[in-house]
Amino acid sequence: MSIRSIDAPGCRHGGERRIEQGFAGAIGNTPLIRLRRFSADTGCEILGKAEFMNPGGSVKDRAALAIIEDAERNGHLLPGGAVVEGTAGNTGIGLAHVCNARGYRCVIVMPDNQSNEKYQTIETLGAEVLRVKAVPYSDPNHYQKIAGRLALEIPGAVWANQFDNIANRNVHERVTGPEIWQQTHGRIDAFVAATGTGGTLGGISRALKKYRNDRDADVRVYLADPQGSSLYHWRRYGELKPTGCGSITEGIGIGRVTANLEGSPLDDAVHVTDIECVRTVYQLLRDEGLFLGSTSGVNVAAAVQIARQLGPGHTIVTILCDGGAKYQSRLFNRKWLSGKGLLDAAGLGEPLSPIIQPSLAEQPRAAHPTRLSA
Structure with missing residues (x-):
C-alpha cells in the first residue's frame, strides 16, 4: 500500500519547498536522520525522526495542534476560550504556542x-x-487530575487531557506514521519509541501495521521503557509492575495504560536504564552532533538493542523527541550528574572534559596575555 499524500490540518506534506501558514503550518514533515555512528556499530540502518525540528521544538507540537483543532471542530473551544492541561513540559510548550497563534488563554x-x-x-x-x-x-492531587478540575472552573475552558484524548493518537496514525513509511520507501523493519501519553507510539504503531515492508513482512513495533516505569513489565508479562527504581527521564514512563496506548499493536518491549540513556545522549552529542533530551537517549539506546537482536542489515526507526536545551541544568550539568552517579556514563569522569567546562569568564586570567605569532 502506498501513500501519495498526507492530508492533515496544520501538517505539511510533499517534498517541495512552500510557504506555510503560521506556526501550525510548520508542524510535521520532519526529516529522518541517519545516525552514522550507531548504524556503523550495529551494521543496521538506525534512523531518527527529527521531531525536535518542529517549530515548538518537540514531537508534542503535533499532539497540541491536533487536540486544539479537534476541540474547535467539536465546538468545545470557542473564540476567546482557554486550554488547560497537565503536562511535564513539552505538550505545555506546544499548547502555549498554538494558543498564542489562535488567541486562546493557556493554563498549564x-x-x-x-x-x-x-x-x-x-x-x-x-x-x-x-x-x-x-x-x-x-x-x-496528581497534576493531571488538578488540570481536569481546573478546566471545569474556568469559563470557556477545555481540558486537553493529552493522556486519554485520542486526538493525540489519531494525528500520529494519520500523519506521523505515514511520513515514516514514505521517507523509508517501505524499507523499515522495526520502529521503537518510549511513551508517556501513548499518543506517539500508539498512533505510529497503528499506521505502520497497515503496511508490509520490502521484506514482505510486518513492521515490528517496540515499546522503549525507562527504569521505574511499569510498561515494560506490562507488555512482557501482562501486569503493571515497575522495573527498577525511578528514572531521571522526564515525561515518559508511567504506571498505567492510557486510552492512547490501549489496544495498540506492540510486538515487544525494551528496558533502558539511566546509565544507557545518559551514555547514549552524550554519544549523540559527541558523535552525531545532536544536542537532544533524555527521551531521545532512551529511544536510540532501545534502537541499538533491537538492532543487535535482529542482526545486521535491518532498518530501525525511532523518534528524536526534543532538543537538549531544556535539560541543561540537569542532564548537561556536571554537578547534577555527579549527584546521580552518572558522570562516568556521560563520559565526564575526567575533571577537564571537553564537553562541560567552566565558562571562559570563570577561568583565571593569565598574568601576561598570550601573544599570537604573525
Whole structure:
C-alpha cells in the first residue's frame, strides 16, 4: 500500500519547498536522520525522526495542534476560550504556542520535579503555570487530575487531557506514521519509541501495521521503557509492575495504560536504564552532533538493542523527541550528574572534559596575555 499524500490540518506534506501558514503550518514533515555512528556499530540502518525540528521544538507540537483543532471542530473551544492541561513540559510548550497563534488563554499545571528551563519557557510564552507537588497518579492531587478540575472552573475552558484524548493518537496514525513509511520507501523493519501519553507510539504503531515492508513482512513495533516505569513489565508479562527504581527521564514512563496506548499493536518491549540513556545522549552529542533530551537517549539506546537482536542489515526507526536545551541544568550539568552517579556514563569522569567546562569568564586570567605569532 502506498501513500501519495498526507492530508492533515496544520501538517505539511510533499517534498517541495512552500510557504506555510503560521506556526501550525510548520508542524510535521520532519526529516529522518541517519545516525552514522550507531548504524556503523550495529551494521543496521538506525534512523531518527527529527521531531525536535518542529517549530515548538518537540514531537508534542503535533499532539497540541491536533487536540486544539479537534476541540474547535467539536465546538468545545470557542473564540476567546482557554486550554488547560497537565503536562511535564513539552505538550505545555506546544499548547502555549498554538494558543498564542489562535488567541486562546493557556493554563498549564506541572509537577514540581521538572527542569527549570521548561517552566521558564512556558511562562515566557505567556501561559499561566501552576506548579504542584509530584504525587502518584492515584492521588486526587496528581497534576493531571488538578488540570481536569481546573478546566471545569474556568469559563470557556477545555481540558486537553493529552493522556486519554485520542486526538493525540489519531494525528500520529494519520500523519506521523505515514511520513515514516514514505521517507523509508517501505524499507523499515522495526520502529521503537518510549511513551508517556501513548499518543506517539500508539498512533505510529497503528499506521505502520497497515503496511508490509520490502521484506514482505510486518513492521515490528517496540515499546522503549525507562527504569521505574511499569510498561515494560506490562507488555512482557501482562501486569503493571515497575522495573527498577525511578528514572531521571522526564515525561515518559508511567504506571498505567492510557486510552492512547490501549489496544495498540506492540510486538515487544525494551528496558533502558539511566546509565544507557545518559551514555547514549552524550554519544549523540559527541558523535552525531545532536544536542537532544533524555527521551531521545532512551529511544536510540532501545534502537541499538533491537538492532543487535535482529542482526545486521535491518532498518530501525525511532523518534528524536526534543532538543537538549531544556535539560541543561540537569542532564548537561556536571554537578547534577555527579549527584546521580552518572558522570562516568556521560563520559565526564575526567575533571577537564571537553564537553562541560567552566565558562571562559570563570577561568583565571593569565598574568601576561598570550601573544599570537604573525
